[in-house]
Amino acid sequence: MKEIRAIIRPNKLPKLRTVLREMPGFPGMTVSKVEGFGAPSEHTPHNIKEELTDYSAKVRIEIVAPDxxxxxxxxxxxxxxxxxxxxxxxxxxxxxxxxxxxxxxTIGSPQG
Incomplete structure (x- = not known):
């Protein structure tokens, strides 16, 4: 069993949801709104306001699936x-x- 994690553009989520739901035996997913930035680019923030807003909106997907x-x-x-x-x-x-x-x-089942 594995967990698949992905960070994608928010506008791609509706199409991805459709494609995954069409998959036989798809186990479901959790979706969270996140913000972040990738590897440093040529642009470096020059002031605190720019530094605090230099993130782009993304969506994080988590899927637990059989191998x-x-x-x-x-x-x-x-x-x-x-x-x-x-x-x-x-x-x-x-x-x-x-x-x-x-x-x-699962109520009352032994832990281990």
Whole structure:
């Protein structure tokens, strides 16, 4: 099991959501609004106001998926999010040792 994390442009989210929901067995995702900046560019902020507002709005996506779905999900994210311009985003995959859905069947089950 893996966690796929991605930072993408907000305007790409609706299309990505549609493409992922069409995927058989898609496990779902969590979406958060975030701000950030990439690697330093030629432009350097010259005052405190510019330094505090030198971020661009992005969306962070988190998906916990079985190993056999990961490559397909990553491919779909990249194909939708890529515009060919700087700032398109980033996708990375993190191993997960254990994940448990929280529902009434987990109540009273042993921890471990």
């Amino acid at each position: 056999e779905k990961v490559d397909d999900i990553v491919r779909r994210i990249i194909s939708i999010a890529c515009t060919g311009q700087t700032g398109d985003g980033l996708v990375w995959v993190v191993p997960i040792d254990r994940a448990v859905f929280i529902n009434k069947t």
